[in-house]
Amino acid sequence: MVDDSPTMDDRELADLLEQFGLSEKVVDTYLTLLELGEAKASQIADAAGVSKRYVYSVSKELESRGFVEVNDHVVPTTIRPLPPMEVIESLSESVESMRPALEERYTATARDQERFEVIKSRVTVLKRIAELVGRAESEITLSLPYDVLDEVEDELRAARERGVLVSLVVSGVEPHDDLALDGVASLVRVWHELMPTMLTVDSRTGLISPGEMVARSNSESQAIVFAQPHLGPVIVGSFFGNYWPMAAEAYTTDPDPLPAVYHNFRHAVLQAALCERAGIDLDVTVTGRMVHTDGPTELHGRVVDIRQGLLEPANNSFPVENAFVVETDEGTYSIGGQGAFVEDFEADAVEFTAAE
Numbered sequence: 001m002v003d004d005s006p007t008m009d010d011r012e013l014a015d016l017l018e019q020f021g022l023s024e025k026v027v028d029t030y031l032t033l034l035e036l037g038e039a040k041a042s043q044i045a046d047a048a049g050v051s052k053r054y055v056y057s058v059s060k061e062l063e064s065r066g067f068v069e070v071n072d073h074v075v076p077t078t079i080r081p082l083p084p085m086e087v088i089e090s091l092s093e094s095v096e097s098m099r100p101a102l103e104e105r106y107t108a109t110a111r112d113q114e115r116f117e118v119i120k121s122r123v124t125v126l127k128r129i130a131e132l133v134g135r136a137e138s139e140i141t142l143s144l145p146y147d148v149l150d151e152v153e154d155e156l157r158a159a160r161e162r163g164v165l166v167s168l169v170v171s172g173v174e175p176h177d178d179l180a181l182d183g184v185a186s187l188v189r190v191w192h193e194l195m196p197t198m199l200t201v202d203s204r205t206g207l208i209s210p211g212e213m214v215a216r217s218n219s220e221s222q223a224i225v226f227a228q229p230h231l232g233p234v235i236v237g238s239f240f241g242n243y244w245p246m247a248a249e250a251y252t253t254d255p256d257p258l259p260a261v262y263h264n265f266r267h268a269v270l271q272a273a274l275c276e277r278a279g280i281d282l283d284v285t286v287t288g289r290m291v292h293t294d295g296p297t298e299l300h301g302r303v304v305d306i307r308q309g310l311l312e313p314a315n316n317s318f319p320v321e322n323a324f325v326v327e328t329d330e331g332t333y334s335i336g337g338q339g340a341f342v343e344d345f346e347a348d349a350v351e352f353t354a355a356e
Helices: 010-018 024-036 041-048 052-064 084-115 122-135 146-151 153-161 211-215 232-246 265-277
Strands: 068-071 078-081 116-119 139-145 165-171 187-191 197-201 205-209 223-227 248-252 260-262 282-290 298-307 323-327 332-336 345-354
Touching: 010 024, 024 041, 024 052, 024 078, 041 052, 052 068, 116 122, 122 139, 122 146, 122 153, 122 197, 122 205, 122 211, 122 223, 139 146, 139 153, 139 211, 139 232, 146 153, 146 165, 146 211, 153 165, 165 232, 165 265, 187 232, 197 211, 197 232, 205 211, 205 232, 260 265, 265 298, 265 323, 265 345, 282 323, 298 332
Parallel strands: 139 165, 165 187, 332 345
Antiparallel strands: 068 078, 116 223, 139 197, 187 248, 197 205, 205 223, 260 345, 282 298, 282 345, 298 323, 323 332
């Protein structure tokens, strides 16, 4: 049988061995030993053109790396190259042992790179918005100039079809302008002023850009893409607390068919408010936990009050308050979402049914 595997010359072999941390001189000595087989230090020194003392020094290094065996129990001492398969197995184990540390460092670096990305191009900003919207699973908040809405409209409509709550502010237009907004978001508000482009996706990732960067192609401004779960809620709070109230309501979706279950609490509050606007009374089952005391982890009752700023007219007591009140057989409880501290009950899931 003919061996058709490609041959490797001494220089290529030496280069590969040097990649494992061996110096050129050490590699030359090792290759000489491979040709000699088991030999005395003096023989190796003569063949490699180095001193006998250097051979002893190198042999200790090669032995620690699993390349050779030093027989110093005999006189004179001999040095024997280990079989190539043993050397390769030793090298493979060394490389494999690095994997956990390398992967840990790589993952940490990847996370750091994902946390913040600076963008200098208007085209790239719009591309990133489309990409992030395409990943949304639960909720999107977005503000951008109406003139560029068509750049991300398909992704927004697809998100709505996935059941994502989309709260959108379009700027640079008047509320009475003829705008094509149906179905592009759950809620749309309009503001005549140019405002920053702000995007959050599932309160974890998003983008912030000065308004002029998206509105004009020759802006020297920069945008930031972030993937930081602690920053996302802050941006959402600024969106609903500072900008949403200033814009005029331009479009609202219809209530979802009942029964319906929500794991995003803001989505649940919106549906409760839409049902109230449509004259639909709601029964509700809420699972979660009491905020201030021990108590039930599930509540059943009738929705008797809603405090929100998503729809007009707003009736919340502070800008980001979204809650509802449930009357049960055991008492009346105010319900908040994740991280609730004002309300009585923190909800994980909400199921609405039409009241009988």
